Amino acid sequence: MHKLVLIRHGESTWNLENRFTGWTDVDLTPTGVSQAIAAGRLLRDEGWDFDLCFTSVLKRAIHTLWYVLDEMDRTWLPVVKDWRLNERHYGALQGLNKADMARQYGEQQVLLWRRSYDVPPPALTPDDPRGQRHDRRYAHLAPEQIPLTECLKDTVARVVPYWNEAIAPAIRSGQRVLISAHGNSIRALIKHLDGISDTDIVNLNIPNGVPLVYEFDAELRPLRRYYLGDAAAAEAAAAAVARQGRA
Template sequence: MAGARLVLMRHGQSLGNEANLFTGWNDLDLSACGHEEARRAGRLMRAHGLRFDAAHCSMLRRAIHTLHHCLDGLDQPWLPEHKSWRLNERHYGALQGLNREDTIARYGQEQVQQWRRGFAVIPPEVEPDSPHHPGNDPRYAMIPDADLPRAESLAMTLERVRPYWQDTLLPDLRRGRSLLVVTHGTVMRALISHLDGLSPEETQTLEIPTGTPLVYGVNEAGTVKQMGHL
């Protein structure tokens, strides 16, 4: 397929992944393994001859630092960067910061699995005075309070991400501009679901590896075709 390239990538392993936490919008950095995964991804994209016109990522440091490692590996550290809360990980509400095994011990395997992967299942909401409420974080001060999540399902994450695809990413791709998007596991599920036309059942079972570029081709008509992981 002639035209632009879109590369979607989940950040490298985070400290939250390493500790088996519900991380969500909790702003944890990459683990030592995650830093290396990100550097390796940048070198891999360069070896495959990928070049980009702009880069996009979330407002969370594990995605930002992954992007910077990738840009160094690509020898494109000067590339324009765009950060958006719409590319943030799913907000896990009151589960954020909790260890998954401890949560299973408290609520049971079935309930926790529903919170994690149920397409429309919403975890318990975070309280307004919690440090995990995005309204208490200055980086989100310009976002209307009504738009800030207190907890999200996978379906809600898809609705949050879709406008960014439609209004920001797709117009650039149609103009032939290739884009690198570094984001999070649930946002990857949402984007892949939208681009590949997956059902809710297919979407909630997607496994997204850390630090692994997924390449799409996009033509001038906006037709998107998955070309696979590098």
């Protein structure tokens, strides 16, 4: 049987301020650091170990991985960073407060922007300073590959090929893999792995800093998905994420 652990980064400064973040590269808060350390301790105490780690090119996920690995005394493990694990690009919403947007446009509209499968938020203009077209970490990409907005479907369209090319072969070859990523890049992967419908995916929310385990059969078909540690606390934290879009 193969296993995989996914973790959404610990609380970021913009999670705390309830701002749409997307590809904006914000830090962890002290709470976020504590969440990552606690996750590392839990993994260590429960006897987990890894051979290979993947993360995005955003520091909230990278730093979360650092703290987890440090707690496990595994900072020497190989880490592959790839933009395809980045958060879903939140377009012109990036930087805006989620509750303010719900007051201005209504909770239904914000739910559509946050959780619908195929409705993208309004796009950034190519010259918007909040965009990434001049960011050196994306210089190897063609300009049209650097999103100006994304719906979850767009995120699935980059996460799943990366899963197929890089992550799934590593797991199949017997490597124990840990992925540190984001609420919506993880939702994109779960949608694919568990075959969740476009309508049901609306109800899936991912809490910060809680290790999520997948068990697979030899063909990498999911057998089980569960949070490590206090399952009720993880569910409560996921419900709190859902409420971030309320006025």
